[in-house]
């Protein structure tokens with residue numbers, strides 16, 4: 001075989017391999033772009049739990065979303081744990097069944113409705129939707145303003161003493 005034929009054969013194989021690699025890369029990129037966004041950290045869509053894990057009368061904390069999930073009239077609601085007064089983290093008090101801000105005493109019922117204190121409205125919330133994998137995704141990039149003072153979406157009086165009463169800080 002001559003040198004010219006050998007070089008032509010080599011170049012043909014090299015071009016074929018390069019075109020194959022390029023096609024494979026393009027196919028992978030297209031496939032990857034068409035996949036749904038499955039999960040991200042705070043500021044994006046945060047994967048949480050299955051809808052069946054959200055209690056009817058309690059809450060479940062999703063630390064990665066800095067939020068709580070609960071049910072309000074059958075619908076799953078994601079509540080931001082940031083107090084609408086000055087932004088303190090507002091934990092759920094199991095004994096009272098309410099959210100109680102430790103900073104200045106704002107209180108919200110289980111649905112995040114305003115109940116007491118200096119907060120200007122109910123707890124802010126995030127959109128939540130079920131993904132193709134059957135889990136709930138909390139869109140922490142979209143903060144929705146909480147309900148106005150006076151809104152009562154559920155009728156649940158306090159279950160018992162507040163956490164501040166229990167710890168002697170009332």
Ligand code: FES
Nearest residue numbers: 083085086101104
């Ligand atoms: S930050 Fe919650 S009451 Fe002030």
